[in-house]
Amino acid sequence: MAETTYLPGLAIRGSDSLGSDSLDSPRHSVVVRITHWITAATFVALVVSGVAILIAHPRLYWGDTGGVGTPSLIDLPIPFMIGHSGWGRYLHFLSAWICVFTGLLYTIYGLLTSHVGKNLLPAKADLAWGRIWRLVWNDLRLKRPAEKEALAYNVVQRLTYLAVVFVLFPLIILTGLAMSPAVASVVPLLREGFGGQQSARTIHFFIAVALVLFVCVHVLMVCLAGFTNRVRAMITGHTLTGKEPS
């Protein structure tokens, strides 16, 4: 008993064994938790290194080619800063490899277990515009979700996560590969399918922006739903449902 007062982890376990099961509900499996945090870390590294690569030439083009003196699609309002794409590329590819393997592990796990089917695929009845709009409206007003909503994703969360996992991530990997001159020599259709090397670069940029926006909203929603409790759930796998979200 004396020990539990020193170790908060054991204290939580202790309350569970006393039978008050509403205090400690299982939330995220160990694979989801590990892949979540590795993806989070590599995503930060990919964004930082991606910016380092981008600022060497902060202009976006469409088609096969583009450079100073040719018409651009978008001129980002930042100066040309060369000299960072060296370490930028080293870090970008190292984190990309880890991110891709982690993503593959997560996707295979999610499809083989009930994770994607049960936790991410929305119920048909939930796919109604009225319901979706109400949820989005609640989020826009920054309305705190009810406590029981912490136990399962709503339809908007499900659709968002599905889009991130099965649309945005595959697209950002493919556009990244399409920029590689070596990969383009293996699968020329990949580069041509996106409209050329510069188009692939432009699409890569916009998907990155979409993913950064997703992360911003994701973190905001986590704060709204109770930062400590939600982050605890993603670390320990359990959520405290009997307490006020802190």
Next chain:
Amino acid sequence: MSDRLSRRKLLTTGLAAAAGASGLGIAARLADRYGLIPPDDGGIYGVGETMTYAAQRLLTHHTLAREYTRSDISKIAPVKGEAPQNETYQRLLAGGFVDWRLKIDGLVARPSFFSLAELKRFPAESHIYHQACEEGWSFIAEWVGFPLSYILSLVGVLPQAKYVVFFGFDTNFDAVDKRTIKGKWNSIDMADAWHPQTLLAYGMNGQESLPPGHGAPLRVRIPRQLGGKSTKYLSWITLTDTVKDIGQGFGAGGVERGFSWYAGI
């Protein structure tokens, strides 16, 4: 119960880690044997770099970069950097490179010198391909010259050669101690060296000579890598089994400035 479970978990994790580590060890030895490890394989970044290089080497052995048509040629062929300002280069440039010689030596049967006129008598080829700079811009241009493989066959490559190293007039390649060589020297592996699209170019976009900024009198073109690999202002080509004793030993001057050796990305 949970105690025993966690012990079992610890054991399995330990065993998996050990298997993983020895698996990595075997993979590393195999990779080295089949030339899948780049010279800049050190440190944490070296792990990602080795993965990229090994994966692309396995996939790209016989693949070709896309060849475009004349109508695809970009109106502007941007120049990165300036032609060397040193006295030797400027003198050769002023003389139309008549006194220039390409030296090719190292692990070859017949070390040789070639004049520009001699090189231009080699069977010429023209290639129109896309080239991206590591900064992000790109262009399509036509390059005229001869395959590197042609001159390699002429001088006879010894079987132990693993790299072709290029030195231009923007390096201090004539340094007595090769470890002090700095600048934009570069090297490629034998897969790229024998690749049919790897070109030694002396002309571009309909011009018989390269404009100085584009690398006159002779430059490399490696279409399956970023433009930075395509060494300009060539003076000396050497074949070697190791790049450890040139510059800081990473296979390219650029690595010393933070850029990866392999640029297939």
